[in-house]
Amino acid sequence: MDRAVIGVDLGGTNLRSALLTEGGDILDRHKQATGVVEGHEKVIRRLIENIRIHLRNAERRGLKVMAVGVGAPGVIHADSGVVVKSPNFPDWNNLPLKQELEGVLGIPVFIENDANAAALGEQWRGAGKNVQSMIFLTLGTGVGGGIILQGRIWHGADGMAGEIGHMTIVPDGRQCGCGNQGCLEMYASSRGIIMNYQEACASDRTNAGARDAATSEMIYQAAGSGEKHALHAVDEMGRFLGIGIANLINIFNPEMVVVGGGVKDAWSLFIDAVRREVGRRAFAYPAERTKIVPSVLGDDAGMVGAAAVAFSRVGVLS
């Protein structure tokens, strides 16, 4: 009987899940709104329903489902499978997600932080195949991070490592929701790009209406057509991202840096600024050898990585 797992990406917006083979092929997939506002009980019920659909599907295909992997945002205690705290799920405090799901489903469940899961997804089936040391950055509303060293996630002493988005880049910079000032994510996330744009527009007071309604997608589009404030906003984003990546290269001397999140289409707009900063700030040899590449799996990275977690925790993947 061939072996399979179910990978789940429990996002603040969408709940994605899939049935995957040992080779990482996606056999079926499901996506729906997470519905965070309805509370954790409804979200978990929805999650269980989706997993059961995959389980029935696996049965029909004659596959044995070994485990379920779940990538969830926030502070996760990976060993116990407890969601300690999650900014996207305000009512999830010390929620024993692994235990709750295992009690209902009767198969092993493993929980991992979502950015860590996405990093593992890229390593297993995406940009980082055969790479042993890799830093993964995901640019969304915030900036998430996953650190892979010697082929494994570095979780830190308490499972809280990898908060790369909260590296201070500008000591007296923009106020971040975490309490710090000048965090990388205040310059290189979608919110950061909007602030970069608003600051650029404010300098000449043009077009206040467009300025205030701008989304990161609109700014990327405007930059693509050569609008100067949008170009500046995206260049600033690349500059600060480049400072952060240069720091990571000097600290880790990794083989690869993978940038994911909703920025794939904008890659060509900011990557030159990233490379310019890395070139002038990081040590030459590690900077030249570190591949800086976009995510290959895109929105699938978290789900595929959660599957990788499941396979590795039951001993199928090393």
Added chain:
Amino acid sequence: MDRAVIGVDLGGTNLRSALLTEGGDILDRHKQATGVVEGHEKVIRRLIENIRIHLRNAERRGLKVMAVGVGAPGVIHADSGVVVKSPNFPDWNNLPLKQELEGVLGIPVFIENDANAAALGEQWRGAGKNVQSMIFLTLGTGVGGGIILQGRIWHGADGMAGEIGHMTIVPDGRQCGCGNQGCLEMYASSRGIIMNYQEACASDRTNAGARDAATSEMIYQAAGSGEKHALHAVDEMGRFLGIGIANLINIFNPEMVVVGGGVKDAWSLFIDAVRREVGRRAFAYPAERTKIVPSVLGDDAGMVGAAAVAFSRVGVLS
């Protein structure tokens, strides 16, 4: 026959060496000027003479010397024992130090970067006993770093990891010798403190003579007696060091941060500023659990750590 090793700290200024037991006790020690300007052949000859003194001493004591460990500044290829490049030894380029020493001495020799060696020394016999994840910072002319994860040095893909002193802290800050601007070491090294002090003095143009002749020791002393510019210089040093440490806590979630180098006597002058920045910048839980402590071994850390490298490479220490 009891086992021993010889640990060597090959510094830009001093050459320190010692004979150590398995328990890390120092049986005899030697210190002399390195004499870098005389060229690498003379330095290596001096090194060999000192090691031979320790070997004779071991023989007299009835000890078997298993290996020699050498901590050297710069880029070291730890596996091959080659000094790839060393800023303090301009004529050391791809020098096969391990091979040269083994050829003469006839016992195994292992080479490690000096900051990494000092980190291992603190972990073995100093502040970090029983600690598995520890970041070591050494504040001297520059700021060196050693990263211990899961009990071992993280070398990076090419042995160049741990360049913590070259983390960008101020994007458009002071020009560093590495080519970057705003590196941590331009604010928190002894050179950095002098620049902090000179900037503070420049603001009111007093006492230009004292300002220009100041050393870091003089500034610490003046700060200890309450002189306002010196106090400001040391507070700035603590502030920037705190930003760097907060970043490291958010990235690594380590058990401990150890600060070494020539700052032990000044600890009480800057540690409050460090803790203030960590408190406002790092995530609360990892920040509260991370012990930030001074080096216990001081100037012995590199030599003791080089001995730890030697013991562990011959399989005596795990």
